Amino acid sequence: xxxxxxxxxxxxxxxxxxxxxxxxxxxxxxxxxxxxxxxxxxxxxxxxxxxxxxxxxxxxxxxxxxxxxxxxxxxxxxxxxxxxxxxxxxxxxxxxxxxxxxxxxxxxxxxxxxxx
Numbered sequence: 001x002x003x004x005x006x007x008x009x010x011x012x013x014x015x016x017x018x019x020x021x022x023x024x025x026x027x028x029x030x031x032x033x034x035x036x037x038x039x040x041x042x043x044x045x046x047x048x049x050x051x052x053x054x055x056x057x058x059x060x061x062x063x064x065x066x067x068x069x070x071x072x073x074x075x076x077x078x079x080x081x082x083x084x085x086x087x088x089x090x091x092x093x094x095x096x097x098x099x100x101x102x103x104x105x106x107x108x109x110x111x112x113x114x115x116x
Contacts, residue, residue: 002026002105004095009110012085016114020080022095022107027076033098034071034078038091038112045094049080062088085114 008020020036035050049059049069057069068081078095095107 002097004097004105004107006093006095006107006110009093009112011113011115013116014086014114016085017081017083018085018112020082020093020095020110020112022078024076024078024095024097027097027099027102027105029076029097030073031099031101034069035096035098036069036078036080037094037096038089039094039109040088040091043091048093050096050098051078082112085112087114090114 003025005023006020008018012018031053033050033052036048037045038048039045047060048063049057049067051057051069051071059067066084071078090113092109092111094109097105
């Protein structure tokens with residue numbers, strides 16, 4: 001059974017940092033492109049960052065320079081380090097696993113709230 005379990009969300013003040021983790025099971029983690037997406041209240045889900053099986057990364061403009069995606073294939077885990085957080089970063093953050101062979105998987109999401 002495929003599971004993507006996010007953790008690390010919470011309440012943080014503007015300018016603060018959080019590190020999200022997504023632990024995967026039931027998939028051949030190393031072959032997947034892993035990603036983080038987010039959905040703010042009343043808005044569509046949007047891409048934050050992706051990392052391919054070879055470690056190539058891609059970021060939304062809103063994340064560039066502040067967020068860093070990384071992966072540890074030995075731990076079947078992908079991370080999102082978020083620095084200099086802004087109120088507009090408030091959203092539910094979802095982990096995504098994408099493979100041409102096996103399709104797309106989603107986690108349940110973790111809530112990030114940036115507020116003073």
